[in-house]
Amino acid sequence: MSTTTEPAAAVAVPEGALLRRGARAWLHGLVDMMRFEWANIRPWAGLVFVVQIMMGVGMSIMYGFFYPEVDPTTAMLIATGVPTLALVPMGFVLVPGNVSNQRMAGTFDFIWSLPVPRSAQVTASFLVNAALAMPGTVAALLVGAWRYDVDLHLSGVLLPAVLLSTVMCVSVGYGMALVVPNPLVINLITNAIVFLVLLFTPIVYPAANLPGWYMRIHEGLPFYPMAQVIRAGLTEGVVTDVGGHFLVLGVWTVLGVALTTWVVGRRH
Amino acid sequence: MTTAALAPAAAPPTTLRSGSSYWLTGYSAMLRWHLASLRMWLALMMMVQILVGVGYVLGFALFFDEIPPLAALWVSTGTPVLNLVLLGLLLGPQLVAGTKQQGGYDFVQALPVPRSAATAAWYTVTLLAGVPAMVVTLVTAELRYHPAFVVSPMIVPATLLVVFTGTMMGYAIAHAIRNPMTTQLITQVLVFVVMGFAPILFPAQQMPAWLAEVNEWLPLAHMAAVIRDALTDGLVTDVGRSYVVVAVWGVASGWLAVRALGRRL
Numbered sequence: 001m002s003t004t005t006e007p008a009a010a011v012a013v014p015e016g017a018l019l020r021r022g023a024r025a026w027l028h029g030l031v032d033m034m035r036f037e038w039a040n041i042r043p044w045a046g047l048v049f050v051v052q053i054m055m056g057v058g059m060s061i062m063y064g065f066f067y068p069e070v071d072p073t074t075a076m077l078i079a080t081g082v083p084t085l086a087l088v089p090m091g092f093v094l095v096p097g098n099v100s101n102q103r104m105a106g107t108f109d110f111i112w113s114l115p116v117p118r119s120a121q122v123t124a125s126f127l128v129n130a131a132l133a134m135p136g137t138v139a140a141l142l143v144g145a146w147r148y149d150v151d152l153h154l155s156g157v158l159l160p161a162v163l164l165s166t167v168m169c170v171s172v173g174y175g176m177a178l179v180v181p182n183p184l185v186i187n188l189i190t191n192a193i194v195f196l197v198l199l200f201t202p203i204v205y206p207a208a209n210l211p212g213w214y215m216r217i218h219e220g221l222p223f224y225p226m227a228q229v230i231r232a233g234l235t236e237g238v239v240t241d242v243g244g245h246f247l248v249l250g251v252w253t254v255l256g257v258a259l260t261t262w263v264v265g266r267r268h
Numbered sequence: 269m270t271t272a273a274l275a276p277a278a279a280p281p282t283t284l285r286s287g288s289s290y291w292l293t294g295y296s297a298m299l300r301w302h303l304a305s306l307r308m309w310l311a312l313m314m315m316v317q318i319l320v321g322v323g324y325v326l327g328f329a330l331f332f333d334e335i336p337p338l339a340a341l342w343v344s345t346g347t348p349v350l351n352l353v354l355l356g357l358l359l360g361p362q363l364v365a366g367t368k369q370q371g372g373y374d375f376v377q378a379l380p381v382p383r384s385a386a387t388a389a390w391y392t393v394t395l396l397a398g399v400p401a402m403v404v405t406l407v408t409a410e411l412r413y414h415p416a417f418v419v420s421p422m423i424v425p426a427t428l429l430v431v432f433t434g435t436m437m438g439y440a441i442a443h444a445i446r447n448p449m450t451t452q453l454i455t456q457v458l459v460f461v462v463m464g465f466a467p468i469l470f471p472a473q474q475m476p477a478w479l480a481e482v483n484e485w486l487p488l489a490h491m492a493a494v495i496r497d498a499l500t501d502g503l504v505t506d507v508g509r510s511y512v513v514v515a516v517w518g519v520a521s522g523w524l525a526v527r528a529l530g531r532r533l
Binding site for chain 1: 324
């Protein structure tokens with residue numbers, strides 16, 4: 001009896017039954033999933049790219065039209081606030097939109113069932129989307145600085161500020177898209193967030209324009225801190241204390257990552 | 269023997285139905301169809317509409333330390349345009365793109381209803397969604413800024429025309445463009461244009477001259493002009509041209525949409 005099972009077992013183990021783990025397998029999965037994400041988005045990448053740049057550049061020009069006269073302070077606020085506005089839609093609109101589309105098209109469960117670590121899938125999605133968002137953000141900054149004649153002083157804060165902001169946007173956006181299963185509700189939430197960020201958050205106008213109680217709320221939401229840390233990286237002497245803002249962003253990132261991890265690790 | 273008995277039941281109606289009562293039946297059926305398919309959304313839609321209106325009216329003031337009266341008047345009389353075109357021009361094409369992606373589009377097109385009746389039914393729905401929100405927006409503006417509103421009876425034809433043109437443009441974008449993804453992108457860009465690149469919420473003088481000139485030939489600024497003319501006194505001159513431009517865009521878009529709908533695949 002034992003003589004028959006042993007040789008049989010050696011042949012019968014299918015290739016996929018061995019659990020692949022470790023850094024190599026994870027990296028392999030990441031690369032595969034990045035190619036998968038890219039292949040998915042490729043027919044539209046050109047269009048998405050152009051729209052991202054148009055939106056970034058568009059916003060930096062548009063806000064100037066709102067004012068009868070753009071004074072230097074307003075100009076500085078617009079030029080250094082618009083990159084933040086260009087980053088928010090990537091995490092809070094593009095990422096949840098992708099998840100919604102996959103759910104509607106019925107490919108969401110298929111992608112989840114691929115033999116790749118889910119953390120690698122999420123990371124791949126993050127990297128591809130961030131790469132798509134960056135040119136628009138940079139273009140928004142350059143056009144804003146040129147149009148309003150603002151001198152930028154790049155500092156070392158910029159890199160951690162942009163990195164943390166991007167990770168925060170994508171992780172909260174992803175977590176939200178995974179927790180709320182209805183694509184229509186997601187669509188509504190993302191639109192409400194865009195509305196809140198574009199009009200009701202002191203990103204391109206001074207916080208002093210807002211009532212005090214409302215400002216307290218914004219200090220806890222991620223958008224105002226995000227604008228402040230990115231502005232701190234672009235200017236000198238405008239934003240003095242970034243520690244509190246970094247802390248708020250960090251807490252939101254942890255929340256987003258925790259939410260994503262919880263949903264990603266769960267079975268139906 | 270058996271065939272003779274079956275014949276009366278099996279003969280399909282071969283005559284083409286036409287006439288005004290058939291059209292009206294189709295219209296009311298499509299109206300109920302739209303209301304039923306939007307039923308979950310209708311309440312939500314109303315809320316979104318009101319939020320957009322109230323949001324813009326109140327939010328615009330945050331951009332200023334102290335909002336100048338003229339800016340307040342412009343945003344108060346421009347935001348109603350957003351209410352009127354939101355469903356027809358911006359959300360309508362997205363809804364149609366959604367049914368295309370879900371595969372329900374051909375079914376709706378195959379319904380035995382005259383195209384014009386279906387179009388009229390959709391126009392009615394967009395009107396029903398837009399007007400209450402416009403009223404709420406105007407009341408909010410009155411309470412917040414006390415702008416010098418002088419409402420004239422022209423508000424009725426102006427509203428009807430603006431909704432018509434917005435809805436027809438949306439209809440053309442939704443039906444004349446086959447790829448739903450392109451439709452989505454166009455509406456996304458349009459949201460942007462409506463917000464910041466057409467002089468709806470602020471005077472055209474605040475834009476570069478060439479952009480203001482381009483807007484002279486596009487419908488959005490003129491939509492704002494006809495509404496603004498009906499709500500204020502002396503702020504808008506040469507409103508006749510605005511009516512013409514808006515009407516031409518409406519008719520041209522309607523023609524494009526109906527032509528696209530008549531196309532067989």
